[in-house]
Amino acid sequence: MSATTASSASAGASLADDRLAQAGQLRLTWLRFKRHKLALISLFIVAFFYLLAIFADFVAISDPHHTDARRSYMPPQGIHLFDENGFAPHVYGLKGSRDMKTFKMVYVPDPSKKIYIAFFAPGYEYNLFGLIPTNRHLFALINPTPVDGIFLLGTDQLGRDLFSRLAVATRISLSIGLASVGLSLVLGILLGGMSGLYGGIVDTVIQRLIELIRSIPTIPLWMGIAAALPNTWTVLQVYFAITLIISLIGWTELARVVRGRFLALREEDFVIAAELVGAGQFRIMLRHMLPSFTSHVIAAVSLALPAMIISETSLSFLGLGLRPPAISWGILLQDAQNVQVLAGAPWLLMAAVPVVLVILAFNFLGDGLRDAADPYG
Amino acid sequence: MLMYIGRRLVLAVFTCIAISVLTFIIIRLPPGDFVDAYIANLASTGSSITAEQAESMRREYGLDRPVVIQYALWLGRIVEGDFGVSMMWRRPVTEVIGDRLWLTMVVSFAALFLTWILALPIGIYSAVRQYSVGDYFFTMLGFIGLAIPNFLLALILMYLGFRYLGLSVGGLFSAEYAQAPWSLAKVWDLTKHLPLPACVLALAGTAHQIRIMRANLLDELRKPYVITARAKGIPERRVILKYPVRAALNPFASSIAYIFPYLVSGSIIVSLVLGLPTVGPLLLQALVAQDMFLAGTIVLLLGVMTVVGTLISDLLLMWIEPRLRITGR
Numbered sequence: 001m002s003a004t005t006a007s008s009a010s011a012g013a014s015l016a017d018d019r020l021a022q023a024g025q026l027r028l029t030w031l032r033f034k035r036h037k038l039a040l041i042s043l044f045i046v047a048f049f050y051l052l053a054i055f056a057d058f059v060a061i062s063d064p065h066h067t068d069a070r071r072s073y074m075p076p077q078g079i080h081l082f083d084e085n086g087f088a089p090h091v092y093g094l095k096g097s098r099d100m101k102t103f104k105m106v107y108v109p110d111p112s113k114k115i116y117i118a119f120f121a122p123g124y125e126y127n128l129f130g131l132i133p134t135n136r137h138l139f140a141l142i143n144p145t146p147v148d149g150i151f152l153l154g155t156d157q158l159g160r161d162l163f164s165r166l167a168v169a170t171r172i173s174l175s176i177g178l179a180s181v182g183l184s185l186v187l188g189i190l191l192g193g194m195s196g197l198y199g200g201i202v203d204t205v206i207q208r209l210i211e212l213i214r215s216i217p218t219i220p221l222w223m224g225i226a227a228a229l230p231n232t233w234t235v236l237q238v239y240f241a242i243t244l245i246i247s248l249i250g251w252t253e254l255a256r257v258v259r260g261r262f263l264a265l266r267e268e269d270f271v272i273a274a275e276l277v278g279a280g281q282f283r284i285m286l287r288h289m290l291p292s293f294t295s296h297v298i299a300a301v302s303l304a305l306p307a308m309i310i311s312e313t314s315l316s317f318l319g320l321g322l323r324p325p326a327i328s329w330g331i332l333l334q335d336a337q338n339v340q341v342l343a344g345a346p347w348l349l350m351a352a353v354p355v356v357l358v359i360l361a362f363n364f365l366g367d368g369l370r371d372a373a374d375p376y377g
Numbered sequence: 378m379l380m381y382i383g384r385r386l387v388l389a390v391f392t393c394i395a396i397s398v399l400t401f402i403i404i405r406l407p408p409g410d411f412v413d414a415y416i417a418n419l420a421s422t423g424s425s426i427t428a429e430q431a432e433s434m435r436r437e438y439g440l441d442r443p444v445v446i447q448y449a450l451w452l453g454r455i456v457e458g459d460f461g462v463s464m465m466w467r468r469p470v471t472e473v474i475g476d477r478l479w480l481t482m483v484v485s486f487a488a489l490f491l492t493w494i495l496a497l498p499i500g501i502y503s504a505v506r507q508y509s510v511g512d513y514f515f516t517m518l519g520f521i522g523l524a525i526p527n528f529l530l531a532l533i534l535m536y537l538g539f540r541y542l543g544l545s546v547g548g549l550f551s552a553e554y555a556q557a558p559w560s561l562a563k564v565w566d567l568t569k570h571l572p573l574p575a576c577v578l579a580l581a582g583t584a585h586q587i588r589i590m591r592a593n594l595l596d597e598l599r600k601p602y603v604i605t606a607r608a609k610g611i612p613e614r615r616v617i618l619k620y621p622v623r624a625a626l627n628p629f630a631s632s633i634a635y636i637f638p639y640l641v642s643g644s645i646i647v648s649l650v651l652g653l654p655t656v657g658p659l660l661l662q663a664l665v666a667q668d669m670f671l672a673g674t675i676v677l678l679l680g681v682m683t684v685v686g687t688l689i690s691d692l693l694l695m696w697i698e699p700r701l702r703i704t705g706r
Contacts, residue, residue, distance in 0.1 A: 208391070211388060212391060212392050214635055214638065215635070215683065215687055216392065216680055216683070217638045217639075217642035217679055217683050219642040220641075220660060220675065220676045221676065221680075224399075224406075224672060224673070224676050227664035227667070228403065228406035306524075313526065314526060314646055318649065319661075319665070320665075333532075337532070337650065339539050342532075342536045343539055343540060346536065352525075352529050352532075352533070355526070356525055359523070359525075359526075363520070364520075
């Protein structure tokens with residue numbers, strides 16, 4: 001910590017001394033968190049990706065399920081911002097010509113054929129938030145022929161636009177992380193809380209259970225369970241099954257944090273005071289103890305999330321998690337599994353960028369939150 | 378000390394039992410039993426067996442008995458070394474797995490070794506030279522290690538190797554040794570191929586351990602006894618290595634025990650990308666083909682070997698961590 005931030009912080013503190021003295025635990029955490037610049041930036045990145053997940057279809061350019069063999073493996077295509085009349089974003093249309101060696105049709109961008117881009121323009125039909133039918137997109141081509149498109153990140157083998165697919169994949173990959181963490185949190189608070197509150201034999205059993213789960217290699221176990229899911233299940237069923245599998249193995253770290261907090265808080269004066277006043281055990285837990293470690297739990301959650309996201313990505317990458325037509329980051333990376341394919345279409349690796357970015361952001365965010373929640377820890 | 382070893386041993390046995398139960402569940406998860414699958418498999422090749430033969434097979438494998446007894450019978454056969462027959466390969470499971478299990482362990486142990494020898498000195502360096510260029514460099518590297526899933530790293534390295542060096546970086550053996558019987562030359566060939574997968578696997582764990590070591594040593598270095606030692610004129614190297622490092626080893630040591638399962642787990646998926654002849658690709662094939670005896674055996678053996686590996690890693694820790702030897706905790 002540099003001297004300047006420390007002095008400005010103390011100056012701010014003296015100005016708002018009264019307000020600071022009355023500030024609740026969550027507000028104090030937020031004030032400390034704001035000083036952690038990297039974590040703050042990470043918060044924006046995470047928020048950006050969740051917004052992208054919500055508005056995925058709006059941001060997507062072409063239908064992520066629409067296949068077109070003619071535009072198979074198109075390399076990323078730049079947007080030209082100006083033409084001879086000034087600002088007018090456009091892309092080049094595709095022109096088909098026959099390769100005289102292989103007699104196959106080859107489609108290449110044709111600089112003489114300009115197709116202009118409009119913002120908030122109509123594109124393919126979709127339901128906003130899954131409810132409102134519309135065809136408005138952030139941007140779209142004006143009067144394209146069926147083969148034309150904006151390929152910001154290129155296309156895959158079946159001619160599907162990678163940018164649109166990445167946007168839509170964000171939805172499943174991020175929400176499966178949240179759902180798994182939610183389930184893990186319930187398990188973690190329940191078992192960790194019991195462990196820390198009752199102690200004795202309950203604590204021993206739960207602690208041994210956690211040690212046991214942590215000493216089993218997880219990926220083979222997931223693979224075994226995931227492979228046993230029936231082929232006939234719908235995407236939604238598989239989604240929930242995968243969530244369950246990931247969280248059944250992933251709750252141990254959260255339980256450990258919750259237990260640690262319960263153990264520490266049990267000895268605190270305010271808890272003993274509440275006991276002496278005659279508050280019930282449940283009331284003490286929910287009203288007195290829980291608020292003082294909410295911020296710890298939030299920090300633990302944001303550190304657990306990347307692990308969950310990696311789990312889903314790994315499973316889908318192996319072909320044992322979600323299956324096409326579902327779109328997740330793991331499924332997109334599955335296309336990039338083969339080195340020969342990658343050598344011809346290296347842009348398929350772009351699917352790794354959001355994975356790395358989100359995991360990194362969640363790690364910084366979690367670190368910042370943990371420091372903010374527990375300045376001495 | 379004996380308490381500690383005993384506690385570890387009991388836990389290891391319990392873990393093995395838990396793994397065997399989980400494996401049994403995995404084997405039984407697909408609808409129908411082993412005989413159904415066997416009949417379906419026979420039918421796909423044109424032959425068939427009569428209903429009576431199927432019945433007698435069921436009786437022989439105890440499939441008509443309650444689940445608990447089935448589990449006991451299955452476990453009994455495994456203790457005798459009979460892991461069943463792989464449906465996909467039509468050979469005993471042990472034969473199919475062959476060297477692959479050992480190679481998995483070799484790769485995982487190489488990664489564990491790398492984690493140890495890298496994380497410890499780098500962690501000490503980063504703490505002693507806090508905010509130096511080197512510290513920032515390793516912090517950066519650590520964050521990258523944490524954020525890139527190991528299979529992704531393998532994929533990127535494969536691509537870079539293929540694109541810019543024009544060589545395939547995968548595999549554990551050169552072509553001429555892949556099928557050859559074991560010899561010194563083959564072991565040497567393996568040693569030459571080992572660093573890349575070991576590095577890929579070890580990166581995330583090393584990053585994590587460096588951070589733990591750095592944070593703990595920083596806490597120790599601020600304590601008054603370090604200042605006292607310096608004031609007494611003890612050489613700097615001795616000041617740091619004699620007490621603070623040993624005190625900071627405790628959290629480092631206790632978390633390194635959890636790294637081995639993590640490495641074994643990671644080796645499965647990295648092997649698939651890098652084309653290593655470990656159990657990883659075999660497990661995936663078996664699961665996709667619903668060859669449950671093969672898949673179950675791999676999960677079981679991997680689990681048990683991980684427990685043994687963790688145990689060895691734990692015992693090694695007692696050697697570097699005096700507090701474990703004395704208090705047994």
